[in-house]
Amino acid sequence: MTLFRKPIPIEEALIKLMQFPKQIEEEYIELTASAGRVLSRDVYASHPVPWFIRSPYDGYAVRASSTKEAGEHNPIWLELLGIVAAGDVWHGTLQEGQAVKIMTGGAVPDGANAVIMRELTKEEERDGKTFVQLKRKLKEGENISSVGEDIEEGTRLLTKGTYINAGVIALLATFGYEKVPVTRKPKVAIIATGSELLGTDEPLMPGKIRNSNGFMLYTQALRSGAEPISFGVVKDTFEQTLETVRAALKAADIVVTTGGVSVGDFDYIPAVYKELGAELLFNKIAMRPGSVTSAAVLGDQLLFGLSGNPSACYVGFELFTRPVIRTMLGMENVYLQKVEATLKQDVLKANPFTRFVRSKLSFEGGRLYVQPSGKDKSNIVSSLPGADCFMVLPGGTRGWQAGSMVEVVLIEGQDGMREWK
Amino acid sequence: MTLFRKPIPIEEALIKLMQFPKQIEEEYIELTASAGRVLSRDVYASHPVPWFIRSPYDGYAVRASSTKEAGEHNPIWLELLGIVAAGDVWHGTLQEGQAVKIMTGGAVPDGANAVIMRELTKEEERDGKTFVQLKRKLKEGENISSVGEDIEEGTRLLTKGTYINAGVIALLATFGYEKVPVTRKPKVAIIATGSELLGTDEPLMPGKIRNSNGFMLYTQALRSGAEPISFGVVKDTFEQTLETVRAALKAADIVVTTGGVSVGDFDYIPAVYKELGAELLFNKIAMRPGSVTSAAVLGDQLLFGLSGNPSACYVGFELFTRPVIRTMLGMENVYLQKVEATLKQDVLKANPFTRFVRSKLSFEGGRLYVQPSGKDKSNIVSSLPGADCFMVLPGGTRGWQAGSMVEVVLIEGQDGMREWK
Structure with missing residues (x-):
């Protein structure tokens, strides 16, 4: 079969191709399983962070006004009422001349508006009471994390299409996401075509080589965010190729073949596209390697016919299949x-x-x-x-x-x- | 408990730390599961690539000497003997004046030493024989992939410690690796300490915040190549912290805690190290954030006491825990x-x-x-x-x-x- 092949620029091929992919459906998965996935929705702050006034240090919560006379040569003493551990709450309101010991992350008591770091103080007991010594003046708000200092309530924290990394997971955990809305991974069927291809378990035989593209594409699909499904190796016969592509179309969102796409007598991919009634989008790109990279569309499914040459196959996937996968994932910067x-x-x-x-x-x-x-x-x-x-x-x-x-x-x-x- | 804390430079902390980690044992895993893992052995070429003389194009294999008279205005005709598909072998030796049609990847027949691309030829039948027309002279070796052109037999292809990406997988597949020798993932136990910490399933309560560091560290451990094991949240009590760290030491290679490592009254990590008999390596680094980052060693296990502050925790893991994990993976460039x-x-x-x-x-x-x-x-x-x-x-x-x-x-x-x- 001879096809008319006019090389088109990469940009033109991408325009033809990129009108088809749409974001696919979402699913909810465990937070710990979400690294490397893609958010399917915007995430808003359901509360401010911090959501109460916190101490960023171990120290003593006081009223700043109680410290206005304090200085290096004029230590002052405040009465210590008790201690607030992280996670605890102090019941009552702090008055002038009083202090409450506070741990990092602890809720600053009502009435207090500054924290002095523990290293700058000392404690002393007198008459059954405990006092804490300060040698410096504090400003109102000093060493205090105010409500919403990090994140205000209602802030859009993350946009849909965001790739989930460790920082995103920290943010999702902060807002109590046990399950995370992510776009389902597009399923990418991978078919290596070629009568010369051996499986990894077969010994070398004259004229034969091992299938490496299938495994390479599998890994490229993983990296792009897809779920690869391997359809192994098919021999260069029209029937076997057609049958396998048909099965792949049933199992996957996208079908990627490698090999069988050039002008050789046993290159059946063009004929398979035709038999399936798929519309050919392009079959020759003005680039090297990968000039025979082909794509076709059947209903809402895309088929990629990549070269059998490893590097051409690699480039073809990255330039054309990857942006389709990223679009289906709902990402914005797909190229x-x-x-x-x-x-x-x-x-x-x-x-x-x-x-x-x-x-x-x-x-x-x-x-x-x-x-x-x-x-x-x-x-x-x-x-x-x-x-x-x-x-x-x-x-x-x-x-x-x-x-x-x-x-x-x-x-x-x-x-x-x-x-x- | 008050500990003497002298801030040491990052370089010094790394020197103390990095004398301990050693590469851990290997395991064999499926090729398709090996993306993102680390090779535990060097990989050598068990055969040259290509391992037979191959055609890189669809075309005709000939003897270059048969084409020496050919030119744009002097077409020559060679007798076509048959066809070699990819994976096939031509039995016999090609003589002067003869050609064999050959597909991309096909084995070049004995006697042939050049290939002309199909696009530059035409076929014609005369007297029951088929002839192929050439209008240009070929050089010996033209359009032929020679044995070992890509990789010579015995070449060291990959060194142990290599991160396995799509290209590495293509190479492993080429040499028939069904199973791949990789270093086992170091197991990293992750314990979030703090009475203020809620699980993702708990509602917000006064003074409490949600555990985000545990999930963040889980993802950082994944990214660094480790297998994280979550030990959830422990309250700030000496007994519960000790018990959980003990359980973690049994289950994992490395124990990472977040929080409880500062000078607060409920910071029990230093006391837990002491009770376990672990040798403290450092407990204060001259850097921000993460100055309280601590590490200790017990037998051949390292314990990291990271800050409870998210960013300090993040930095502490990346600067100190990650290079330990990478060393255990047998990688070279661990920083x-x-x-x-x-x-x-x-x-x-x-x-x-x-x-x-x-x-x-x-x-x-x-x-x-x-x-x-x-x-x-x-x-x-x-x-x-x-x-x-x-x-x-x-x-x-x-x-x-x-x-x-x-x-x-x-x-x-x-x-x-x-x-x-």
Whole structure:
């Protein structure tokens, strides 16, 4: 089967693609299971933080006005009424000349409006009473955490689409979220196609290689926030490919295949799309590697036909499948973050198309630097483990010299861009 | 109980601490479960990649010498003998004047030493035979992936201590790793101490707040590569704290408590260390927040007494507990990565101690910029969700102006430093 293939720019392919994905449904999960998930709703402060007047230190709660005569050479003594531990409440109102011992996090008693740190005081007993000595004046509000100082009631704390990290979890716990509303993970079916592919349990045989893309995509899908479902390896027959893609469409939200998408006699993905009645969105992108990256839509399901070459497959997933997954998760900045960096070494190979070179970012003297992470043929897998970014080299140039400023796409982080440009 | 507390520099605390942790035992896990884990052994190439001569394109395998007369205006015709699909092997040796159709990834037949891309050819049938037309000369080795081109046999592909990402998994799959040797995750017991702490299921009560540090530490432990075990909340009594720490020492490799470590009357962690016979390593660090961060050692187990203040707790874990976990995982660069960045806004608060300000990194024109991610009192939790780094502001200064270059510690990535300096 021969298909007309016109390479289109990445931007154009993304426009065609990104009209389809929509945020999927939410689910409630345990707080401890929510790290790495994505909030499906805004979170508001149901109470101020602190929600009562707290002491940030171990010390003594007093009225500031009781300390106005205190000084280095003029110690004053306040009568100690008792102690407030964290979690306790002092019943009664503090008067002039009185103090209450207070622990970090303790509720400051009514009447008190300042706290002196314990290290600056001493206690003494006289006539069956205890007194505390101060040698400095306190200002009203000194060493006191006021109500709402950290967070005012009603504040929008977190927006839907937020990636849940340790700080987000601390905030959710503060407001008593036992269960957290998150977007369900999009299910991504992964199918490795190719009669040359062996399972990891099979011995090497002439002409055969092991399936590595399937496992790689599985991990890329995990990192993007999806739930991968492996459909293993299918041989290059139209029937088997069709049958497996059909099963995958039933089980998953998105179907990703690797291989079978080029112009070879046994590349059945285009024919499978046609047989399914899927609308082809694109089948050739003006970029390297990954130029054969294809996508189609069937109802509300997207199908990605990625290259069988490991690096082309990797790039195709990150540039096209990942933003779809992030959109389904309800995230805002769905595109990989693009930054600028100084090229650390010459990259002199010319290419008519935009190239994505697997690279490693580094930092020096407040600047970003980038260099290729290894060999850069598209069938080469050895440069992937060390890559944390792609260097973007626009097409048509004669290569790039060390010291040039180039664009870099970051692939390991959770930050992103709202638009691809 | 009053303890002598002499603040020591971070470097000194790390030296005391880091003599104890050792790499723990390995285990074998499924390849698909290994993302985010750490290799416990070096991985070598058990065969070259490719391990046979492969075609990187759909096209025709030929002898280069058969094409020496071919040119744009001098098409030549080679007899087509058959086809090699990916995974197939051609039996026989290709002679001058002959061609074999070959698919991407197919084994190049004996006798052939070049491949012409399909797009540059056409086929024609004559007298019951098929011929393929070429209009250009091929060089020996052109469009051929030679044996070992990507990876030579015996190459050390990955070193023990490597964090397993999608690229690493692709490489492991290539070499048939069904099971992967990884270091067992260190078990980290997490105990939140404080009579003021409520569980997420309890309603707010006067003087009480919800436990957020326990959940935050749980997530920080996950991110650092550990297996967190939650021991919930304990009230501020010596007996309950002791009992829970004892249970935690039985269940985990490392015990982390939050709260109870300061000079308050109900801060029982120092007494618990003493009762257990644990050797105190430090109990005061010259830094803010987190100055009360403590650590002790009992046999081969480390105990961390982190502050009850959320931000101090967060910083204490990242600076001290994380490198211990990473060392137990057998990683090399166990310390958080430190880089330089330009300050985006004034941070004018002076402080006698080194400060770690929760901050957000950004990139512009090839440079790194940093700014605080929110309010910066140590009891404040609202600035944690947006933080991806700490700005390090050395003590004793009068504050910092926008445009100054400052050190920044990255907390979200997997990269790190071998030494803290």
